[in-house]
Amino acid sequence: MLHPDELARRARRRVVELAARKAVHLGAALSMTDLLAVLYTRGLRYRPDRPDWPDRDLLILSKGHGAYGLYAVLAELGVITADLATLPGHPSDAVPGIEAATGALGHGLSLGCGMALGARLAGRDQRVVVVTGDGELDEGSNWEAAQFAAHHRLGNLVAVVDRNRLQQEGDTETISALEPLADKWRAFGWRVAEADGHDTAAVTDALAGLRAGDGPAVLLAHTVKGRGVPFAEGDPAWHMGQLDAAQRQTALDALDAPAAPAPAAAGGALS
Amino acid sequence: MIAAPPTMRAALAAALAEAVDADPALITLGADGQALFQGVMARHPRRYVDVGIAEANLVGVAAGLARSGMRPVAAAMAPFLVRRAYEQLRLDVCVPALPVVFLGVGGGLGYGHLGPTHHATDDITLMSALPHMSVHCPADAADAVSVLRTLLPADGPAYVRLSARPDPELPAAASDGDPxxxxxxxxxxxxxxxxxxxxxxxxxxxxxxxxxxxxxxxxxxxxxxxxxxxxxxxxxxxxxxxxxxxxxxxxxxxxxxxxxxxxxxxxxxxxxxxxxxxxxxxxxxxxxxxxxxxxxxxxxxxxxxxxxxxxxxx
Structure with missing residues (x-):
């Protein structure tokens, strides 16, 4: 199994190559790449050679606009073999490795609640991980699901929030403030951990720490939108876009350069 | 004295309990409305899930349960099930054609005096516009039972409009055979x-x-x-x-x-x-x-x- 850092680097290269061919949600795909790399190598019980293995853990990408980031990771693992450019812009049931079609924001956590409850009722030892955006948490349906998960003590449900602090039009705190976000989850009855979402060791440890416990858990992963492509990092203009030839080369050169230290998580106090 | 005709909810409560007895994959969900599920709650308390007043989550959770191999029957008041959770109905259940039966209580004008917040004369129109959805509008309690028995085990999404109040009882022919x-x-x-x-x-x-x-x-x-x-x-x-x-x-x-x-x-x-x-x-x-x-x-x-x-x- 690849080290998650290397899996993430290769997946980002795929995203960049794709973004040179068509407009994609670049920033959202790149901010969560390290999170997905950790989940598919260390966080989930998963067999890339058998993506339909009945005992696998389940990952739902609630922030469905990050689809190409997920496809890129699944392609590196060999689960997806198709040309990524031919795949739909939001996760679809027809794509190998996709557990639930998503894309309208605020649906994944309810789906995850149902899957986690179903696993428990069937006596299956199965973990369900839902990756959400942070801007996505503006949708009230997430909080219906959060209340439900805590009420039913769904200890096999984990939410991972890609806390890149940017939504389509700008800073989440300027548009409709989410903070104090950790306190909100705690108030809803969730166990909360925070980590630098680009530090794969820290994410690994945080997910392991959330494994044992009563009730649902959330990892607030502090990330940088567009991570790995310097001119896109932290720039909401790259929420969606297509790279020209020079931008593609700049991006690939940056990804191939020796790893820089992870930037301090923007503004998010780690606790 | 003539006994009042049974309500659809009372008749279905018994039918749902029998269905849960017979099918270990069947699970029921409600949104702070439990009349339909009294029998299930008494006999199989783990097979009834109350999501509270949260229709969007009701539908999303039902979809997740269906994806995990269960066969959900989910109920809520029709106006809120149909209008408030429409995106979840469409994307989470109907597009992937999951086997979920939805019971909408008080479709049409059944809530009378409660006014337009509680009227749902649009439920048939909206539910019929969803992919793979079948839509049923039984005429009395016995017909509602005939619909449920026809739909279970479900092989795709279905919507059943239920009355809020007792209906006039109809001749037996109204619930004979295939609805x-x-x-x-x-x-x-x-x-x-x-x-x-x-x-x-x-x-x-x-x-x-x-x-x-x-x-x-x-x-x-x-x-x-x-x-x-x-x-x-x-x-x-x-x-x-x-x-x-x-x-x-x-x-x-x-x-x-x-x-x-x-x-x-x-x-x-x-x-x-x-x-x-x-x-x-x-x-x-x-x-x-x-x-x-x-x-x-x-x-x-x-x-x-x-x-x-x-x-x-x-």
């Missing part, structure tokens, strides 16, 4: 009254009154509206001097619409009685049926306005 085929409740040579849901009782009452007017009216109930039983409706209607449809629903996608499409321009003359967007008065269910012209008086007037002895077929 997906129209049932002829009363034969007659002159006109055909096609009705669905609560309007079936109104059509039967109208046929009684029309007999006094010298008009021999046949009455058929259509419980399954989508997919629409085109062939059976065509067979019932052809050769009639007049067809009248009656439904406490908006027009698009409803009984009148489907009947018109089925019969086409060459079919018998058709009068469609259905609701519209006028703001309702503060009134009971029965008064609202009259206000929108879909009660027995409205049906009778529609027939007498179009049918005379001169139009009687030779």
């Amino acid at each position: 997906r085929t129209p049932r002829l409740l009363r034969d007659g040579d002159d006109v055909l009254l096609l009705a669905t849901g609560r309007c079936v009782a109104e059509a039967l009452a109208a046929a009684d009154a029309l007999a006094g007017d010298g008009v021999d009216a046949a009455v058929a109930s259509v419980t399954t509206l989508h997919p629409f039983p085109r062939d059976a409706v065509r067979a019932l209607a052809l050769g009639r001097a007049l067809v009248v449809t009656a439904a406490e629903s908006l027009g698009p996608g409803g009984l009148g619409d489907r009947t018109a499409l089925t019969l086409g321009r060459d079919g018998p003359p058709l009068v469609r009685l259905e609701t519209d967007h006028r703001y309702p008065p503060v009134a009971s269910h029965e008064e609202l049926l009259h206000f929108y012209g879909v009660d027995s008086r409205g049906i009778r007037s529609a027939v007498l306005g179009r049918f005379t002895r001169n139009t009687r077929k030779a």
Whole structure:
């Protein structure tokens, strides 16, 4: 199994190559790449050679606009073999490795609640991980699901929030403030951990720490939108876009350069 | 003293408990409305999940349960299930064609005095527009049970409009056999009254009154509206001097619409009685049926306005 850092680097290269061919949600795909790399190598019980293995853990990408980031990771693992450019812009049931079609924001956590409850009722030892955006948490349906998960003590449900602090039009705190976000989850009855979402060791440890416990858990992963492509990092203009030839080369050169230290998580106090 | 007819909810509570007994994959969900699930809660408390007043989450959780291999039956008050959770219904359940049965309590005008927040004359229209969804509008408690038994085990998404209050009890023929085929409740040579849901009782009452007017009216109930039983409706209607449809629903996608499409321009003359967007008065269910012209008086007037002895077929 690849080290998650290397899996993430290769997946980002795929995203960049794709973004040179068509407009994609670049920033959202790149901010969560390290999170997905950790989940598919260390966080989930998963067999890339058998993506339909009945005992696998389940990952739902609630922030469905990050689809190409997920496809890129699944392609590196060999689960997806198709040309990524031919795949739909939001996760679809027809794509190998996709557990639930998503894309309208605020649906994944309810789906995850149902899957986690179903696993428990069937006596299956199965973990369900839902990756959400942070801007996505503006949708009230997430909080219906959060209340439900805590009420039913769904200890096999984990939410991972890609806390890149940017939504389509700008800073989440300027548009409709989410903070104090950790306190909100705690108030809803969730166990909360925070980590630098680009530090794969820290994410690994945080997910392991959330494994044992009563009730649902959330990892607030502090990330940088567009991570790995310097001119896109932290720039909401790259929420969606297509790279020209020079931008593609700049991006690939940056990804191939020796790893820089992870930037301090923007503004998010780690606790 | 005559016993009150059973409500759809009471009849279905017993049927749901039996269904849960028989199928270990069946699970029920409600949104702070438990009348339908009393039997399940008593016999299988783990197989009823109350999500609280959270219809969007109700539908999303049901979809997740279906994806995990279970067969959910999920209920809520019709206006909130249909309108508040429409995106979840469409994307989480219907697009992937998951086997979830939805029970909408108080569809149409059943909540009477409670007003337009609680009326759902749009439920049939909206649910019929969803991919893979089948739509059913039973006419009384026994018919509702016949629908549930036909739908379980479900092989795709389904919506069943339930009454909020007791319905007039209908002849046994209204719940005999397969609800997906129209049932002829009363034969007659002159006109055909096609009705669905609560309007079936109104059509039967109208046929009684029309007999006094010298008009021999046949009455058929259509419980399954989508997919629409085109062939059976065509067979019932052809050769009639007049067809009248009656439904406490908006027009698009409803009984009148489907009947018109089925019969086409060459079919018998058709009068469609259905609701519209006028703001309702503060009134009971029965008064609202009259206000929108879909009660027995409205049906009778529609027939007498179009049918005379001169139009009687030779």
